[in-house]
Amino acid sequence: MAIGDEIQVDDRMQSGYTYTLNAPEGADFDPGFTPHHTPAEMLAMGVFEGKYLNDCRGEFPASWFEGAKLSDRPDPSVNYFGVKSRQPLSVWREKGWIIGPDPRGWFQWYCRYSLGRRLPDTDAAQIKRWRAFARHAGQIRANCYPGDIFCRPRQRQALLQWAYDPLI
Numbered sequence: 001m002a003i004g005d006e007i008q009v010d011d012r013m014q015s016g017y018t019y020t021l022n023a024p025e026g027a028d029f030d031p032g033f034t035p036h037h038t039p040a041e042m043l044a045m046g047v048f049e050g051k052y053l054n055d056c057r058g059e060f061p062a063s064w065f066e067g068a069k070l071s072d073r074p075d076p077s078v079n080y081f082g083v084k085s086r087q088p089l090s091v092w093r094e095k096g097w098i099i100g101p102d103p104r105g106w107f108q109w110y111c112r113y114s115l116g117r118r119l120p121d122t123d124a125a126q127i128k129r130w131r132a133f134a135r136h137a138g139q140i141r142a143n144c145y146p147g148d149i150f151c152r153p154r155q156r157q158a159l160l161q162w163a164y165d166p167l168i
Contacts, residue, residue, distance in 0.1 A: 011056035013103045021116035033127045035163030039111045043068035047161045048086050050078035081153040133162045
């Protein structure tokens with residue numbers, strides 16, 4: 001995929017949506033957005049109980065799914081920390097956390113952003129949400145001994161699912 005390519009989306013949650021890649025994959029990120037993990041790294045480590053992007057893999061590079069921990073049904077054991085980590089999409093909708101043209105939420109936005117799609121208003125809102133999530137790293141630092149990755153596993157899993165370093 002390259003700058004200028006148009007991506008056609010047709011999956012269970014979205015059809016008839018097209019976007020253009022405006023940046024090289026994994027580059028030209030907003031200076032205030034410095035994720036610790038790429039989408040491929042996150043999928044390989046184990047996120048969202050393995051139940052994510054299952055029906056829309058064709059939208060993203062096949063390499064992202066090499067070694068990805070996926071499941072047909074939500075399975076907490078697939079997660080890096082082996083804990084339940086997701087809320088139903090209905091909760092995200094109720095709380096107004098689904099913004100812009102990404103019906104699956106933040107991680108779908110991040111995948112598309114990482115791929116090279118740029119939507120200034122949506123990007124600014126999602127980056128603001130990502131930055132606010134850093135408070136969870138602060139809670140781990142304040143309540144866990146350095147190197148004790150078994151302390152606060154749910155919070156660590158959440159950090160991973162927001163592309164932060166969960167092994168702090």
